[in-house]
Amino acid sequence: MTNQYYLDTSKFLVAADCIIFGFRDKELHILLTRRPVEPEAGEWSLMGGFVSENESLEDAAKKVLFDYTQQRGIYMEQVNAYGEIDRDSGGRVISVAFYALVRLEEFDTTLAQKFDARWTNIKELPQLVFDHNKMVHDALTLLRFKVSMQPIIFKFFDEKFTLPALQDLYEAIYQHPIDKRNFRKKLASMNILDKLDEKETVSSKRGAFYYTFSEEKYMEYLASGKYFSL
Amino acid sequence: MTNQYYLDTSKFLVAADCIIFGFRDKELHILLTRRPVEPEAGEWSLMGGFVSENESLEDAAKKVLFDYTQQRGIYMEQVNAYGEIDRDSGGRVISVAFYALVRLEEFDTTLAQKFDARWTNIKELPQLVFDHNKMVHDALTLLRFKVSMQPIIFKFFDEKFTLPALQDLYEAIYQHPIDKRNFRKKLASMNILDKLDEKETVSSKRGAFYYTFSEEKYMEYLASGKYFSL
DNA sequence: ACAAAAGTGTTCACACTACACCCATGG
DNA sequence: CCATGGGTGTAGTGTGAACACTTTTGT
Numbered sequence: 273m274t275n276q277y278y279l280d281t282s283k284f285l286v287a288a289d290c291i292i293f294g295f296r297d298k299e300l301h302i303l304l305t306r307r308p309v310e311p312e313a314g315e316w317s318l319m320g321g322f323v324s325e326n327e328s329l330e331d332a333a334k335k336v337l338f339d340y341t342q343q344r345g346i347y348m349e350q351v352n353a354y355g356e357i358d359r360d361s362g363g364r365v366i367s368v369a370f371y372a373l374v375r376l377e378e379f380d381t382t383l384a385q386k387f388d389a390r391w392t393n394i395k396e397l398p399q400l401v402f403d404h405n406k407m408v409h410d411a412l413t414l415l416r417f418k419v420s421m422q423p424i425i426f427k428f429f430d431e432k433f434t435l436p437a438l439q440d441l442y443e444a445i446y447q448h449p450i451d452k453r454n455f456r457k458k459l460a461s462m463n464i465l466d467k468l469d470e471k472e473t474v475s476s477k478r479g480a481f482y483y484t485f486s487e488e489k490y491m492e493y494l495a496s497g498k499y500f501s502l
Numbered sequence: 503m504t505n506q507y508y509l510d511t512s513k514f515l516v517a518a519d520c521i522i523f524g525f526r527d528k529e530l531h532i533l534l535t536r537r538p539v540e541p542e543a544g545e546w547s548l549m550g551g552f553v554s555e556n557e558s559l560e561d562a563a564k565k566v567l568f569d570y571t572q573q574r575g576i577y578m579e580q581v582n583a584y585g586e587i588d589r590d591s592g593g594r595v596i597s598v599a600f601y602a603l604v605r606l607e608e609f610d611t612t613l614a615q616k617f618d619a620r621w622t623n624i625k626e627l628p629q630l631v632f633d634h635n636k637m638v639h640d641a642l643t644l645l646r647f648k649v650s651m652q653p654i655i656f657k658f659f660d661e662k663f664t665l666p667a668l669q670d671l672y673e674a675i676y677q678h679p680i681d682k683r684n685f686r687k688k689l690a691s692m693n694i695l696d697k698l699d700e701k702e703t704v705s706s707k708r709g710a711f712y713y714t715f716s717e718e719k720y721m722e723y724l725a726s727g728k729y730f731s732l
Numbered sequence: 733a734c735a736a737a738a739g740t741g742t743t744c745a746c747a748c749t750a751c752a753c754c755c756a757t758g759g
Numbered sequence: 760c761c762a763t764g765g766g767t768g769t770a771g772t773g774t775g776a777a778c779a780c781t782t783t784t785g786t
Contacts, residue, residue: 350582352580366596417647473758478758684775
């Protein structure tokens with residue numbers, strides 16, 4: 273099967289590292305763990321794993337995500353491949369980073385303890401092993417771009433959400449405040465949300481209406497020739 | 503040196519494939535070659551090579567670029583890693599794609615013959631081996647985005663260029679016509695170009711003034727708080 | 733003189749920004 | 760009744776889009 277031409281060349285360990293984003297306490301967080309093996313055992317690290325023979329890069333990343341979150345169907349996107357010779361002090365490893373957006377409402381906190389993992393506010397990011405800080409930085413840059421171009425922000429929520437929460441998330445991602453009226457005006461003009469009768473009454477006395485993202489309305493929006501832009 | 507933990511895992515061939523963009527005849531072109539080895543020998547392919555033990559991914563891509571163009575300091579950027587199990591019918595290969603922008607004025611055409619390479623209009627792209635068509639598609643998407651956000655379009659030119667040529671290039675990248683006056687107005691408002699006294703008189707009788715991109719003016723532009731956007 | 737490409741301003745529509753007050757409710 | 764967060768409209772400014780004619784020069 274494998275061609276002769278392919279045999280005389282170096283082979284490499286390949287890892288998939290995941291920047292797992294979640295939204296909590298009006299701030300964007302990422303899931304970090306204490307690295308379980310040498311070198312740099314015990315230091316903060318992204319979730320990762322080696323790619324094995326019978327899986328694609330995406331499969332490997334999905335496996336990592338499932339192991340640490342027990343969620344399936346997580347939104348995931350490749351960030352970049354990292355291939356400096358000495359990026360991993362334990363040996364030559366080429367790593368492909370993926371970012372993922374998880375619904376924190378569904379997150380099983382017992383998992384966190386099992387893996388010595390912690391949700392960390394992106395504003396208080398510690399020093400991470402190897403080039404993981406760079407990976408997070410690149411992932412954030414990509415996330416900011418993607419959020420502005422595609423309706424992926426809704427993947428942070430478990431189905432329904434309130435407009436104040438959506439705005440808080442948006443502000444957490446971009447790290448700057450935006451005007452409430454302008455934000456809502458823009459969303460209204462897109463007409464891609466369904467307003468529910470239900471209210472969320474935990475974070476305020478008056479309560480904020482829940483909304484859901486409507487795939488159908490979004491399709492109509494696209495069909496009308498417009499492009500999503502937030 | 504290499505830790506025990508790293509030893510029990512699969513290793514992979516890793517390739518660097520380059521989408522080399524150039525501008526000619528008012529159209530965007532990419533450099534393709536006839537694949538020299540089985541499988542799919544003789545079919546159209548991107549330029550690529552395997553990564554070796556003592557080089558980073560970027561180094562491998564730079565080597566490929568130098569081999570095929572003899573130019574140094576080519577602008578290059580990573581597109582994505584491709585890791586489907588059966589993407590290469592010759593064996594399991596993980597490939598990292600890079601796009602590059604070359605100055606066609608400096609291109610040595612004898613090289614093309616040596617490698618059985620050809621500049622191909624992106625509008626007439628043939629079927630390529632493996633997933634190379636997808637790589638080109640992804641590279642084009644990224645190029646379009648980057649061109650709109652950073653002044654990399656000037657890397658297509660050897661120092662000086664005319665405004666009509668710049669506009670032609672811009673239209674070739676985005677595949678749609680733009681208004682001449684609006685285009686020039688926008689460039690003028692940015693004030694990042696230096697007008698030369700010299701004219702280019704090959705493509706018109708009247709002649710078009712040459713311009714150069716001014717790094718200093720660009721720095722001032724950024725310092726004024728504005729962001730490049732074309 | 734004419735063909736072929738270079739160069740140049742104005743108007744209009746729309747989108748983005750800034751901005752302040754009333755509402756509903758629980759304690 | 761008051762503190763807390765939810766919800767709403769308007770006016771001004773700036774940016775992008777549409778649009779046509781004059782200039783230069785080689786043949």
